Amino acid sequence: MADEVLVHADGRVGRLTLNRPSVFNAINVGLARGLEAGVRELAAGSDVIVIRGTGGNLSVGGDVHEVDRLRKQGREALAELFRSFRAALAAIAEVPVPVVVVVEGNAAAGGFELIQACDIAVASTDARLADIHARFGQIPGGGSTQRLAEIVGRQRALGLILTGDRISGADAAAWGLVYRAVPPDHLEQAVGDLTDRLLAGSAPALAASKRLVRASAELSLDEGLDLELEAVLDHLVGSTGDAAIAAFTERK
Numbered sequence: 001m002a003d004e005v006l007v008h009a010d011g012r013v014g015r016l017t018l019n020r021p022s023v024f025n026a027i028n029v030g031l032a033r034g035l036e037a038g039v040r041e042l043a044a045g046s047d048v049i050v051i052r053g054t055g056g057n058l059s060v061g062g063d064v065h066e067v068d069r070l071r072k073q074g075r076e077a078l079a080e081l082f083r084s085f086r087a088a089l090a091a092i093a094e095v096p097v098p099v100v101v102v103v104e105g106n107a108a109a110g111g112f113e114l115i116q117a118c119d120i121a122v123a124s125t126d127a128r129l130a131d132i133h134a135r136f137g138q139i140p141g142g143g144s145t146q147r148l149a150e151i152v153g154r155q156r157a158l159g160l161i162l163t164g165d166r167i168s169g170a171d172a173a174a175w176g177l178v179y180r181a182v183p184p185d186h187l188e189q190a191v192g193d194l195t196d197r198l199l200a201g202s203a204p205a206l207a208a209s210k211r212l213v214r215a216s217a218e219l220s221l222d223e224g225l226d227l228e229l230e231a232v233l234d235h236l237v238g239s240t241g242d243a244a245i246a247a248f249t250e251r252k
Helices: 029-043 064-073 075-094 110-117 144-152 154-163 169-175 184-199 203-216 221-237 241-251
Strands: 005-010 013-018 048-053 099-103 106-108 120-124 128-130 166-168 180-182
Touching (some): 110 128, 110 144
Parallel strands (some): 048 099
Antiparallel strands (some): 128 166
């Protein structure tokens, strides 16, 4: 993991920082592997994970120098970069805890795709988001072609992918690509408030809800509703049921 990804457990909050500020947190194999390892490590002892970048940027995507170096070594060498990043994004989906990404500065290409893979994104209104692959005659390799249309709809997804257009954090919130966008000087408070609200929830209930929402993309409506019903019954009849009913009753 080296220093390309910083991992820190801050009480119940796991903090993971992409740490290549001199190249705007560009993604190489080491960073991708560190991202996966860090997410899995923090999930074992934290109730919420917060991902962000150093230097005022999330990430500008793949490190072009690394891509060129690996490309010259052959197809399999280059594939390792994309497979490592894919594994990191899969880890975000697989861990039971909510994974929050903080979007500020530039979030392009792989950085843009990282946002799509996280559970909740909070952005600065002046953040700059884009899938810039098309500008350089390239194809998205971190999931935009598979995730983005589900989030923002086919028209907007294809518009962003095929043109490489940049949108602001405010636009991203209006389109549903991020959960909330706030002025830059309110970003830290917004992230803190969100993590506090997540920490106040029931960890088993949050984990189950995350799992159900993630599963919905691969299931029919009836299959998803069946899965939801079983999860609700397991939750209410199991060991968490008394606390869940008590919390609801006290609120009522």
